[in-house]
Amino acid sequence: MSRTLTIRHESWPIAGTFTISRGSKTSAEVVAVELSDGKARGWGECVPYGRYGESIDSVIAEIERHRAALEAGADRAAVQQLLKPGAARNAIDCALWDLEAKLAGKPAWKLAGLKQPRDLMTAYTLSLAAPDEMALAAAQNLHRPLLKLKLSGAEDLDRVRAVSRAAPS
Numbered sequence: 001m002s003r004t005l006t007i008r009h010e011s012w013p014i015a016g017t018f019t020i021s022r023g024s025k026t027s028a029e030v031v032a033v034e035l036s037d038g039k040a041r042g043w044g045e046c047v048p049y050g051r052y053g054e055s056i057d058s059v060i061a062e063i064e065r066h067r068a069a070l071e072a073g074a075d076r077a078a079v080q081q082l083l084k085p086g087a088a089r090n091a092i093d094c095a096l097w098d099l100e101a102k103l104a105g106k107p108a109w110k111l112a113g114l115k116q117p118r119d120l121m122t123a124y125t126l127s128l129a130a131p132d133e134m135a136l137a138a139a140q141n142l143h144r145p146l147l148k149l150k151l152s153g154a155e156d157l158d159r160v161r162a163v164s165r166a167a168p169s
Contacts, residue, residue: 042099
């Protein structure tokens with residue numbers, strides 16, 4: 001089976017600045033991959049994390065090292081052996097699941113033998129900021145079912161109090 005692999009770096013702007021104790025960012029930097037066999041196209045993406053020794057360039061290079069095998073038809077089991085655990089393998093694995101599902105005309109959850117997914121409540125994260133800024137962000141997000149706070153050690157109790165006053169529920 002012959003396939004075509006496309007790899008690209010995408011930059012997605014974040015509304016404002018997202019800050020955690022290790023730093024701030026204004027965009028999400030992702031590596032997107034597509035695997036096409038001419039009939040269908042599978043898509044996947046990943047976010048390389050410097051904390052795990054990954055970068056956009058290192059992830060793209062790792063995928064490129066395995067281009068020949070991927071374009072020759074390496075399946076999901078082969079990818080588990082070809083690529084080390086991390087962002088690159090995640091993107092390729094997702095693209096292969098998507099491609100296989102499209103070719104089979106079934107959703108990936110059915111191919112995996114899972115129950116149909118259902119809605120799941122997740123947390124909305126408030127970026128690390130001064131207590132009054134975090135309180136304002138909490139007040140602007142009262143409609144969300146769950147707020148998560150990013151903290152740093154200094155002023156954390158003040159941050160928690162301010163957010164609690166702004167979003168008591």
